[in-house]
Amino acid sequence: MIIAHTIEEARAAITDARSKNKTISFVPTMGALHDGHLSLLEIAKQEADFPVMSIFVNKIQFNDRNDFDRYPRNYEADCSLIEKNGCALVFLPDDASMYHDPKTFVTTESLDEYLCGAKRPGHFKGVCTVVTKLFNIIQPDIAIFGQKDIQQCAIISKMIDDLNIPVRMIIAPIKRDVNGLALSSRNALLSSDEKTRALSISRSMKGAENLLFNGERSTSIIADHMRSIIESAGRPDAIDYISIVDFSTLHPIDTINAKCIIAVAVVFGTTRLIDNMIIDFKEGIFACR
Numbered sequence: 001m002i003i004a005h006t007i008e009e010a011r012a013a014i015t016d017a018r019s020k021n022k023t024i025s026f027v028p029t030m031g032a033l034h035d036g037h038l039s040l041l042e043i044a045k046q047e048a049d050f051p052v053m054s055i056f057v058n059k060i061q062f063n064d065r066n067d068f069d070r071y072p073r074n075y076e077a078d079c080s081l082i083e084k085n086g087c088a089l090v091f092l093p094d095d096a097s098m099y100h101d102p103k104t105f106v107t108t109e110s111l112d113e114y115l116c117g118a119k120r121p122g123h124f125k126g127v128c129t130v131v132t133k134l135f136n137i138i139q140p141d142i143a144i145f146g147q148k149d150i151q152q153c154a155i156i157s158k159m160i161d162d163l164n165i166p167v168r169m170i171i172a173p174i175k176r177d178v179n180g181l182a183l184s185s186r187n188a189l190l191s192s193d194e195k196t197r198a199l200s201i202s203r204s205m206k207g208a209e210n211l212l213f214n215g216e217r218s219t220s221i222i223a224d225h226m227r228s229i230i231e232s233a234g235r236p237d238a239i240d241y242i243s244i245v246d247f248s249t250l251h252p253i254d255t256i257n258a259k260c261i262i263a264v265a266v267v268f269g270t271t272r273l274i275d276n277m278i279i280d281f282k283e284g285i286f287a288c289r
């Protein structure tokens with residue numbers, strides 16, 4: 001595996017791969033890699049000849065300095081893990097090579113008004129900006145993102161479309177541990193009690209699914225039911241949101257009768273966890289994923 005620390009090194013490796021007619025897939029990450037990221041790498045390997053990952057804790061997408069400082073960093077372990085799992089190139093830039101007093105940013109409108117965007121002003125501007133920069137550096141044919149960050153997926157997909165970025169995006173399903181907790185780099189920050197209480201998030205999703213199966217379509221009834229499941233596991237420190245939003249606008253809906261997303265953000269201790277489920281609802285039949 002090639003480890004590129006600079007943009008020039010990454011570009012040289014990409015030029016070499018292209019000269020051998022290799023197709024390029026790309027998984028951008030902020031490191032602290034886990035099985036969820038490895039499942040994205042698996043897709044990257046299936047979809048192209050030259051799978052690339054980046055590891056970069058992107059300062060400009062954090063609106064809380066403390067969150068940025070304590071974000072888990074484990075570059076050596078990350079590199080050996082992805083090398084073992086068949087990554088061809090990892091791009092590991094530092095702050096100074098990515099940002100020199102930037103004045104240009106990429107932002108999407110209206111898709112960040114609810115869910116995580118509502119409480120994290122500027123977060124998706126930071127994400128879109130870094131993803132655009134990474135696309136320009138790696139120039140992948142295919143990019144893979146995890147469904148767990150569903151708002152990020154929707155915003156990047158719209159950005160790719162609006163800006164005619166020549167990348168095919170794949171949204172990979174959420175990877176969960178045996179107990180149902182969605183895998184996240186932040187899980188490493190949970191105490192064992194918080195981890196147990198956090199299982200109420202996926203239980204609440206199951207609860208929502210059961211209500212849907214039994215014909216319930218009111219989003220307020222479904223959200224209240226989910227809230228009671230999460231609260232009955234011992235009060236979380238904050239339920240940031242339990243929202244049911246339209247799939248394409250990401251704005252809240254009252255009734256489930258078209259493709260939508262049930263999304264949750266809950267704080268346990270000082271760690272904020274997110275999870276979601278996509279509901280595809282067609283002609284009276286729905287599927288959850």
Ligand code: PAF
Pocket residue numbers: 028029030056058061127130131149152
């Ligand atoms: O999902 C993430 O880890 C980050 O938001 C991303 C896409 C790597 C951009 O920094």
